[in-house]
């Protein structure tokens with residue numbers, strides 16, 4: 001086997017592929033797709049067949065966890081997620097189940113993992129995932145996306161006890177959920193802390209890293225990736241957690257990320273998702289530039305965040321092929 005860097009893309013399942021939209025448009029919406037295991041498996045495998053990536057990531061969403069705890073969400077076209085109910089006081093905790101049986105409530109994801117592996121037949125590993133407790137807390141308190149998540153952050157100052165109680169419970173459910181995904185067949189796991197970067201270092205340590213540590217300590221079965229988007233101030237602390245891989249966004253030079261994290265972790269990333277809007281020639285050039293900046297073997301190639309919905313799949317193929325053909 002020739003040694004080379006593996007490559008996949010965050011958000012590769014869905015969005016950019018016309019084949020995905022064909023499946024999606026035949027249904028009532030995003031959630032029906034997420035909750036129908038055979039179809040979720042089908043769109044999970046599409047990028048493996050079409051884009052030639054080295055891993056599949058199960059088609060689902062981080063928001064299935066708050067929903068399993070009792071906060072139902074809607075995915076509103078062109079707007080994003082929306083929760084009717086939110087948690088903003090201790091009293092509001094009555095609206096959610098702080099402990100749940102994930103195998104029962106999230107059985108549709110576990111079933112999708114089993115079907116996907118059967119259909120993949122071992123061609124590529126399958127990545128399972130969950131949102132980080134802090135990012136899930138953001139959606140459960142805010143109820144929708146936000147540029148500042150100031151409602152979520154306000155609670156950290158005005159009611160830290162509520163924050164910790166909810167974060168504790170999300171963490172326990174998330175650990176159970178990740179372990180259930182492994183049991184169902186996930187070969188690797190990634191935890192997405194998409195809103196890590198809106199906290200300063202002290203608050204990220206108290207309300208973010210503390211719970212990521214619990215997850216990293218609990219997951220011993222398979223390799224774990226922690227992606228704390230924008231939290232460069234905490235990269236050194238992240239590198240002290242018991243994970244295998246640290247996801248790196250594009251706002252930091254990969255050499256700097258290596259300096260902050262040391263040599264003991266694999267780094268995953270970090271091409272600017274917007275670089276895929278460039279010409280094919282330039283996509284190859286930017287990709288090669290990134291590959292040449294890697295100083296050791298411990299890298300998984302990816303973008304610095306999810307692929308944008310209007311990127312031409314042909315540009316993604318150029319990105320993937322450039323990685324596959326790269327020689328130092």
Ligand SMILES: Cc1c2[nH]c(c1CCC(=O)O)Cc1[nH]c(c(CCC(=O)O)c1C)Cc1[nH]c(c(CCC(=O)O)c1C)Cc1[nH]c(c(C)c1CCC(=O)O)C2
Pocket residue numbers: 009010011012013014015024030057058059060061062063075079080081129145192194306
């Ligand atoms: C914050 C977050 C969410 N979901 C996720 C995150 C963390 C990663 C990140 O920061 O991007 C993670 C996620 N969401 C989805 C996946 C599937 C697997 C993959 O391809 O990576 C994964 C890993 C499917 C999805 N999740 C969503 C879609 C688009 C909905 C549709 O097809 O109608 C897909 C394919 C919707 C979603 N889901 C969420 C938002 C804010 C939105 C709306 C905006 C958007 O489209 O990104 C919450």
